[in-house]
Amino acid sequence: MEEHAERRAVGRRRGLLTLLLLLFAGAGAFPASHAAYLSSLSFKCQEGYIFSSSNTVFSVDIAYLPPEDVSVYLNSIPNNVELVSIKKVTYIPPSSAGQGYGTHVEITVRFASPGSVKLFSADLETKEGFFKIPFPTVRVWANMQILKPELDVSVAGGWKQDGVISATVGSHITYTVRVKYASSVRAISYEIPENSVFIEKERLLDAGDSPAQAADFSPDFRAAARYDWQPLAAGEFELPPVSLVVLSYSGNLMSLPFPSIKVHVGEKEGPPAAEAGEMPRLPPVFGDSFAESREDAASGMPEGSLADAELLAALYGDELSAFPFFDSAVGERMALERRLGRNGLPPLRRRPMLLLLVLFSVVPAVSAVILIMLKFFARAAFSIVVAVLMAVSALVYGSGLSRQIAVSKGGTLYPIPESGLSQGGDLPPASVLYVLKQAGDWYYVSFNDTNGWIPSDSVILVR
Numbered sequence: 001m002e003e004h005a006e007r008r009a010v011g012r013r014r015g016l017l018t019l020l021l022l023l024f025a026g027a028g029a030f031p032a033s034h035a036a037y038l039s040s041l042s043f044k045c046q047e048g049y050i051f052s053s054s055n056t057v058f059s060v061d062i063a064y065l066p067p068e069d070v071s072v073y074l075n076s077i078p079n080n081v082e083l084v085s086i087k088k089v090t091y092i093p094p095s096s097a098g099q100g101y102g103t104h105v106e107i108t109v110r111f112a113s114p115g116s117v118k119l120f121s122a123d124l125e126t127k128e129g130f131f132k133i134p135f136p137t138v139r140v141w142a143n144m145q146i147l148k149p150e151l152d153v154s155v156a157g158g159w160k161q162d163g164v165i166s167a168t169v170g171s172h173i174t175y176t177v178r179v180k181y182a183s184s185v186r187a188i189s190y191e192i193p194e195n196s197v198f199i200e201k202e203r204l205l206d207a208g209d210s211p212a213q214a215a216d217f218s219p220d221f222r223a224a225a226r227y228d229w230q231p232l233a234a235g236e237f238e239l240p241p242v243s244l245v246v247l248s249y250s251g252n253l254m255s256l257p258f259p260s261i262k263v264h265v266g267e268k269e270g271p272p273a274a275e276a277g278e279m280p281r282l283p284p285v286f287g288d289s290f291a292e293s294r295e296d297a298a299s300g301m302p303e304g305s306l307a308d309a310e311l312l313a314a315l316y317g318d319e320l321s322a323f324p325f326f327d328s329a330v331g332e333r334m335a336l337e338r339r340l341g342r343n344g345l346p347p348l349r350r351r352p353m354l355l356l357l358v359l360f361s362v363v364p365a366v367s368a369v370i371l372i373m374l375k376f377f378a379r380a381a382f383s384i385v386v387a388v389l390m391a392v393s394a395l396v397y398g399s400g401l402s403r404q405i406a407v408s409k410g411g412t413l414y415p416i417p418e419s420g421l422s423q424g425g426d427l428p429p430a431s432v433l434y435v436l437k438q439a440g441d442w443y444y445v446s447f448n449d450t451n452g453w454i455p456s457d458s459v460i461l462v463r
Helices: 002-028 034-039 284-296 308-322 330-340 351-373 376-399
Strands: 055-062 069-074 081-091 102-111 115-117 122-126 131-132 138-140 150-155 165-168 171-180 184-187 198-203 222-229 235-238 245-249 253-256 264-267 404-408 410-414 425-427 432-439 443-448 450-455 460-461
Touching: 002 069, 034 131, 055 081, 069 081, 115 460, 171 184, 184 222, 308 330, 308 404, 308 460, 351 376, 404 443, 410 450, 432 450, 432 460
Parallel strands: 165 264
Antiparallel strands: 055 102, 069 122, 081 102, 115 138, 122 131, 150 171, 171 222, 184 245, 198 222, 235 264, 245 253, 404 432, 404 460, 410 425, 432 443, 443 450
């Protein structure tokens, strides 16, 4: 009996020890204060940007508690929010986070309108009681499909209080055109303003092939292109507009309007006026366009003469009037330009070639009429297709012949058509120009990306 009693006592001690070990093991499986841990939980948003009318997922990981011991409720939500679903799955924490399993909870909602929104806290029910799990305040953007692209202009140096930019003749005005809510910029265009030097310094956004995804969204303006404008006459102007065609996030092409920005250009304070009888020179800002010609003259390269200008104009005329590959005018013309140190034009399109394309479009058109009268409709259709293709080719080819070419005899290029009141820049003889328009005895021309006025008797038109 004593031996049996002793075995029972040993068994009780072992059982008590096992119970204590189980209690200690259970205590090690949870934090020191599990309730405090549950009270510290909060939901996190899984989306980088949140858009209206799109599903948004918030999630939280609850360690130590399996899904069957967890209940999550969203008892109240704001009026502009729709509850889509509540989902919980088994969560296995990393080995360094503790032992056992947990629960991963996802709450999916949909916001009806943009703005700053904070959801009401969710209710968490466990064996240890009820807890509140808060949500972060989020910024909801309008759905990408309805966002309209916007254009903005940033001017270096800022604005005056009255919203008008002040500058002086010849000063630089640098500005950047920016866009936002656009998938890509598809086209940028502008016209070179009169009486000024206008340069595109940098193009920063390239055209894309498809609408952007949510991962590509940005709420900020992005620089599209940067420009430098130098007004060469005093007066009241507007910042030269730049036309942008962009692709919206919905895939639609849109042309963005350029804002009207007033610019007041005052006279430049410079050296005293030139002596009587001496023509005042253009400020250095405009003279830079002719720096290459002056450097050539300083290095001993021939500057050209009236005879060179007349010969160059004749060679350009011969080139226009000859069939391609059957004349030597283009080679002689380029050789003369190299000798004079001029940057000439690439080989020109020819008038005889244009006439040939027109003829190739007229003949099939006449043939089509005859074939229709003879009721050979299939052949007539083929002739019509050929005629249309040749007509389009003639139009495209002829567009290159529409610009009037001229050669300078030498003289001065002015910002306005008035030699007595304007400063001008030297224009070397035998310089190749494009004539843009005529006003009385003056031609408005383009030379080396610079526009200006020149007397009509100072140029030789290429005929």
